[in-house]
Amino acid sequence: MSAFNKDADWLDWHPSPSKPKFVVPNGAVDAHCHVFGPGAEFPFAPQRKYTPCDASKKQLWALRDYLGFSRNVVVQATCHGADNRALVDALLASNGLARGVATVSEDVTDTELDALHQAGVRGVRFNFVKRLVDALPFDSLKRIAARIKELNWHIVIYFEGQELPELYDFFTSLPTTVVVDHMGRPDVTKPLDGPEFSLFLKLMRENENFWSKVSCPERISVAGPSKHYVDVIPFARTVVEQFSQRVLWGTDWPHPNMKTHMPDDGQLVDIIPLIAPTTELQQKLLISNPMRLYWPEQSIKS
Template sequence: MSQDSTQQFAPPATRLPRGSCDTHAHVFGPYDQFPLADPRPYTPAPAPKEQYFAMLDAMGFDHGVLVHGGAHGWDQRAMLDAIASAPDRLKGVGVLSADADVTELKRLDKAGVRGLRFTEVAGPNAAQDFAGRVGLKALHRLAPGMRQLGWHAVIWANASVFESETDTLRQLGLPIVIDHLGYFDVSKGVDDAAFQAVLALVADGAAWIKLTAFRNSKRQPELDDVRPFHQALVSANPERLLWGSDWPFLGMNTWRPDPAGLLNLLNQWVDDDAVRQRVLVTNPAALYGFE
């Protein structure tokens, strides 16, 4: 399932249902038009909107959701420019500082943004204060304005964060979207308390979750160590599941997936057509407001 993002994209083995949506991808550049922030947490290869649309077309996605990439700092123009190119096809998830007012939220809402992302994931850059990175403290300050617009909060955090913050997140009065399958520790198994906290949020409808399996796996490219967690989430509540490619696969240096391979894996792991229809079409349409 390895592929360079500058090459032609091969389609998945099975045609996607009409109205399918990739709910997680990023665009970067072109850098003479949309420069990277300095300093920044990483330096991505250019992934302009033309490549992104080529990926969507090759996979058969009618819709897509772009998540603002942190390497652009507070500058969200690359994402907003792509959305403006196809406003009926795309929506966005942005970032704002904790002191942003409702006027700024409304400006982004008009531009197609439907939520904000908050990052609490542990890692080598976790303690650094990069432009464009906000944590859960900002979410509490921004939540009233987000509720006013019907937005949701996307949270990129380790599973242990959802365990410790469960009660607080449930009281926000906002739809919560958990990034990257909850970013659990696969070595601890499905009975681990942190994963069980993620599972409970999804099971009772308090949170949505993106079925992006590869970042959790210690067995790439097979990814079979993630399958029990994936199955637990599918069994818990199909009405709160989303699918995202995570293209262009930031930080995947020794092995990089390709979108078609990940879709083929979804078809293997979810062999129920009705569930796949819900994951790829019905759920994202409900959350993001696609026709």
């Protein structure tokens, strides 16, 4: 029995996702997913903005195998704050098939950073979505960035499209590889060539240290699952085709804080050939790029 109560309006992950029609290539990486708790073993952060369902490492590995993936990148979610114990537990149990993105505070010690690295952490996440976190000052984030650069880690940034103008200069000052979550959550009701998404494309084009995940259509789409998130596809395909060496894809399982619908993970996989329509692009998106970023010692040049 869990020692907490899940938010009443927060949906549980899909209990029986469909088997994807698209067969992912051998060695494919789900480069954005999470573990939550179990809450009785790994308590959630007191300052969290939501309380999720349990989503264990064993359930994540089972989904990985069912969908046909080989590896995972597990991203620390805001509900666990800077307590990375659930993340580390999953990485240590993965037999080298998972890497991690942690959340750390400015007072993290070198010993703690080294332990995270040994467990398989290769990046830190900076979250700028105001409804999910209380913003940290830029100076503090810059000090964290300078320290993790020494480990050759990267920074993952999560923000929403309308916030990019005020964050642009800070983002481009970061000294590491930077990975943008979910294309910066563009407003897909606005034109593909409009000023908002054009600024994101400029960020990618003019800063070769920037990568992007082309994931989470369920969070971005207005059309929704019944129309196969069709309104997101042109945005994601544009990013994949223009920046094929710097894109990643992930399920986002167990889809934190979803309140309108819970996506079918099999349906999400079936969107991949629509945004990466060639075998070459699929190879880069699912294998070459994530291996280069998270398992460089095992990667081969695409």
